[in-house]
Amino acid sequence: MNKQAAHQLLDFIDNSPSPWHVAISAAMALEKKDFQRLDERDAWKLEEGGRYYVIRDGSSIIGFIVGNDDPIKYGFRIIGAHTDSPGLRVKPNAPYTKGPMVRLGVEIYGGPILATFTDRDLSLAGRVVIKTGDVPTDIDSRLIHFEKPIVRIPNLAIHLNQGVNQQGLKLDHQEELPLVLSVLQENLPAQQQFRMLLADKIGVEADVILSWELQVFDTQPGSFFGPDEQFIANGQLDNLASCHAGLCALLDDQVLNPKTTNLIAYFDHEEVGSQSNKGAGGSFLTDVLERISLAMNLDRESQKRANANSFLLSADTAHAYHPNYKKFYDDEHKAIVNSGPTIKINAKQRYTSESISEALFMRLCEQAEVPYQKAVHRTNLACGSTIGPQISAQLGIRSVDVGNPIWAMHSARESGGTLDHHYMIKAMTVFFAN
Structure with missing residues (x-):
């Protein structure tokens, strides 16, 4: 069993406990392959075969390689x-x-399975903004990552909540989700105590801290399980598994000198609807594609022609068939772990897959010599969505929605198949190589 890719994925997740850390982890990997960082405020001078990346507001990143052949013919x-x-x-x-x-x-971000965050070794990661001078614009953003557990949501003893096993754990969002941090120190207000904790971690004085965006995460490292380690478990498999797979594909030696212009586009705020300046519903990808086109001397009509020859893999995890909950799956359209990338299909266009894009991805998998499968929700169950429909609609680009199947999606601790990550990387590498 090929476990190397899964090992690398677990390490990537463990080093990326917040969206800001994900962007930096991806940037560091790109720079090792000689990618040059661009700033949206500067004029861009791009070269054929050049490798570049750009970060918007710290937590969304696009990396790309300028193709060597006609962009109108080959697109993006x-x-x-x-x-x-x-x-x-x-x-x-x-x-x-x-x-x-x-x-x-705390506030609830997206749709987590809240009960899974109780009785776990939790910590905080994200960014802290500090003032660096007297002018209002003199501010700086610092990443912060408490590697050891510092907070917790202890459960109520069953003696005091005797119906919990029959009724499930129900948490009042305002009163029962706050994190236990510490015992109050004498003569030190709680606000000041917390600010000093943050300040000490990033090496500044507490009074220069202005604001923060901090995510709660589970500190337990990723792991393998099963007699032959055929499964993996970690937080944030949704959707760092897709981020890591696409990154590996873009950096593969066989696609570092492509004829097409290849991009990875990773967005923040998908879990809350993508409607932000750095979300998939914003202008980030559109802006980058337009600036690439201008640098390649394409006029507006030529840009549109390039888009018409382009293809998007919208990569997000899929719901794996769970043998304990058979009634939630369509027997003819269920995704099985360790059985390859899943093409996600929905007639209401919650996913972008249609017969042509579906077939194209099938051919990619065949060329990569990896299995594939197709998943459709039960007709009497609502279907989620991805960044795919928003991007495809904005740009007029053909798209397919794919992802590896996982269990316990949106849990603090998700799990999936060891082999699937290797399969997805192979399929994505072929996608960039064609």
Whole structure:
């Protein structure tokens, strides 16, 4: 069993506990292959065969290689994914006391399975903004990552919640989700105590901290399980598995000198609808494609012709068939772990897959010599969506929605098949190589 790709994925996730860390992890990997960072505020001078990347607001990243052949004929090859994961985010005035305990107030981000965040070794990661001078624009953003567990959501004892096994764990979002941080220190207000904790971690004085965006994450490292380690478990498989697979494909030696212009486009805010300046519903990808086209001396009509010859792989995880819950799956259209990439199909266009794009991805898998499967929700169950429909509609680019099947999607601890990540990388590499 080929486990190397899965090992690398688990390490990537462990080093990327927030969307801001995902972008930096991807940027570091790109720079090792001589990708040059661009700034949206500067004029771009791009060269044929050049390797570049650009980050918008710290947590969305696009990396690309300028193709060597006619862009009108070959278009753009794009793998799209998202850097964010559902969970809990720390409020601005989060620290407060209940009796002798300091707690942190949180908001729910996206649609997490809240019960899975209880009784786990949790910590905080994200970015902190500090003032660096007297002018209002003198601010700086610092990444922060507490590697060791510092917060927790302890469960209520079953003696006090005797119906929990019959009724399920139900948490009041305002009163029962706050994180236990510490015992209140004498003569030190909770707000100041928390600011000092952040300041010490990033090496500044507490009074220069202005604001923060902090994500709660599970500190347990990724792992293999099963007699032959045929399964993997970690937080944020949705959707860092797709981010890592696309990154590996773009950096593969056989596609570092492509005839097509190849891009990975990873967006924040997918889990809350993508409607932001750095979300898939925003202008980030459109802006980058237009600037690439201008650098390649394409007029507006030529840009549109290039788009018409382009293809998007919208990559996000799929729901794996769960043997304990058979009633939630269509027997003819279920996705099985370790059985290859899944083509996600929905007649209401919650996914972008249609017969042509579906067939093209099938051919890619055949060329890559990896299995593939097709998944459709039960007709009496609602279907989720991805970044695919928004990007495809904006740009008029043909698209297919694909992903590896996982269990417990949106849990603090998701799981899936060891082989599937290897399969997806192979398929994406062939996509960029054609």
